[in-house]
Amino acid sequence: MEVLEEVQVSDEKSLLEYVVMKKSSPSPFLLKTYMLVEDPATDDVVSWNSDGSAFVVWQPAEFARDLLPTLFKHSNFSSFVRQLNTYGFRKITTSRWEFSNDKFKKGEKNLLREIRRRKAWTNRQQPNNGGQSQDANSNNKKDNITEEDQRSSSSTSSSSEYINLVDENKRLKMENGVLSSELSLMKNKCKELMNIVTIFAKIPEKEEEKKPMLFGVRLEVKEEMERKRKRVELNEIASVFLSQLCK
The missing domain is CATH 1.10.287 (Helix Hairpins)
Structure with a gap:
């Protein structure tokens, strides 16, 4: 009987240690992203900014086509940006794809465990203080969700359009080079x-x-x-x- 109790206590202790370790370990998404940014072989596509406080995707089209499939098993740049948003990253400039998070910095990989994924909004039932008040609160929340969805959809659409424009520009440059060669001939x-x-x-x-x-x-x-x-x-x-x- 004592042996069984000791085994049970040991199992509970191991389970507790596993749960604590699980909570303190960084998300696989964050580890993979950090790995891509840290790799010097991909600096022409994605790298840290000048002071290491944020990272920049210099070539979104190449990033989506060549790097994302190697670690994330997809090639959707917009999906990658949405994932960053759920972990509290923000785009800090309009001229390029530069993302920042206070806990995502060059040389400080240990801070990744402090980044938490944002929880999805849940509709909690409020005490019934009157039918009209409850309906008004519900409508306000729905309006807020709709506005957030519209902003997210607009951002995703802009990202896709930008990638398409980059690809089209490269195609036109290639065609221009071919025409120049034919003209010279x-x-x-x-x-x-x-x-x-x-x-x-x-x-x-x-x-x-x-x-x-x-x-x-x-x-x-x-x-x-x-x-x-x-x-x-x-x-x-x-x-x-x-x-x-x-x-």
Whole structure:
């Protein structure tokens, strides 16, 4: 009987120690987030700010696509932001995704255990001091919840739009690079054609030197003169066309 009591006391003590340890250990979400921010290999995507009092997601699109799936098994940046909000983080600037929490600081990982997840609002029944008063309080609470939902929805929508704009900007830059390469190639082709036309225009001059001369004047037949005139016209047309095309 005494042995059973000792075993029971030991089990209760172990259970109590487990509960205490469980409460004092940081949330897995906080540990994973701290790990991402602390990793120097990802500083170009997410890192601490200059004084280590907050962290910055420099590239939200890459963060959602490459880093979130490795630890959180999803790639939804808006969902990650909502999780931060439930742990009391706040976005401290409008120009970038910088988040702060008094207990989330560089080099102070031990403070993570003090961060608590916010409890969801529960509708507690108030004492009945009159039907109208109770209905008014209920309506006010519903209005407050609706406003909070609208703000949260607006913030999520803005985050998604920002990520889409970043992706679209990168796509346009890539297309612009391809078009620039094609334009450069076309200009080189035009220069080659211009050189060919120039060489072709010089051929009649060399043929002119081979014609027979009489009293110092080169002899030309009518057909040869007509062919020469057409060649000159063709050279002029080709030169004008290529010069306009290669601008």
